Amino acid sequence: MPLAKVIIAAAWADGDLSTDEINELKTMLNRLPQSVTRKDVPYTAAESAxxxxxxxxxxxxxxxxRLVSELQNTLQHDGDRQLALHAIEQVLSADRVMTPExxxxxxxxxxxxxSVDLSIFARIGRLFRSQAQSVSGPNRERYLEDFLNNRIYFQVRQRLGLAADADLGVSDEAARTLSLAGGLLAYIANVDKKITPAxxxxxxxxxxxxxSLSDTAAALVAEAAISEITRDIDLFQLTRAYGxxxxxxxxxxxxxxxxAVAAVDGxxxxxxQAELSRIASQxxxxxxDVAAARMRRQSVAGAGAG
Structure with a gap:
């Protein structure tokens, strides 16, 4: 696992994962052991996630x-080190262009x-240290459950930064519910498969x-929601989680x-209408409730026209 994570991190160095890199990465992940210390053990569904x-x-x-530090702690022999370096370079070269980054x-x-000392005493010392404390640094794995069940909130966390004290000005639980609501709003805005500036x-x-969000927080949630909705998100999962x-x-x-979002163009x-009814039922x-909301919207529109 640590080696696979470092390969992915290295491939992101230029801010982009090319199709060739992704394909080579998946091929290599099927061949690589979970770590350089556990050979021929297949990945579980949770580990794949x-x-x-x-x-x-x-x-x-x-x-x-942080990921490189975790990989350092798994090295046992020079062969492990060479395997890791070869695997990383192979993925980075998959698209035949290795960028400066x-x-x-x-x-x-x-x-x-x-720089890792592979002597027996150094390896024992690393083993005890790794068991006593985790490596510090940003760690998106804290949000793995959100990644699986509330992808919009996960994207919100990515935009906020992975620091636990970064927030939207509301509690974490409220932010999770808000993210789901943002996803449904973005879904309605994208019914025609495009979202205009308006x-x-x-x-x-x-x-x-x-x-009651700040301008920055509202824009951040909207951006995260749109980024996920345009990837054909599972509406049933989204409505069920919100409900x-x-x-x-x-x-x-x-x-x-x-x-209000559906009526923005008048x-x-x-x-x-069909999607509004479907979301409401789910x-x-x-x-x-839908009829009452429609009447309230018409009243607002009438007042605005007057």
Missing amino acids: TLDIYMAAPVSIEERA ERSALDEIQAALN ELQNLIETLKIGW ERSSAEDRIRLLDALF EISSAE IYLTSE
Whole structure:
């Protein structure tokens, strides 16, 4: 696992994972052991998810340094070191172009691994230290459950930075529910498979006013939500998660916000009407709730026209 994570981190050094790098990475991950100390042990589903979380977004220099430190602690022999360096270089060369950023990352990793003392006493010391304390630094694995079940909140965390004390000005639990709401708002905005600048601004304003967010926080949630929605997110999973976390009052507030986003261009299309009804039913609202929300939206539109 540590070697696989470092390979992914190195491939992100230039801020991009090319298709060739991804394909080579997946091929190599099927061949590589989980770590240089555990041979021929297949990855479990949970371990595969742990690798996926590093493929989902760029790895910072600080986070890469933490992963390299973890890999250093697993080295037993010089063969392990050479295997690691060869594997990293092979993936970085998969697209036949090694960028300056990738070369720099490879050089840093090589220097770090070459600095490891592989004597028996040094290895024992590293073993005891690794058991006594974890390596410090940014760690997205703290948000693995969110990555699996609330991808929008995971993307929010990525944009905030992985520091535990960075937030949106609300509690973590509220931020998770808010992220799900943002995803549903973005879903409605994207019913026609495009989100215009006016729709984006309306989405930000809706989040800002409806959930009492700052301009920055609202824009951040909107950006994270759109980034996930445009990847064909599972609507059923999104509505189920929101329905389980929200109160009846929250759901009505969201429904009003959904109508506001759908009506940004002056009218609500039949496709948007159908999706509004589908979302409402999946978050435990009734057709009467939908009709009432539609009436409230029409009243707002009428007042604005007057």
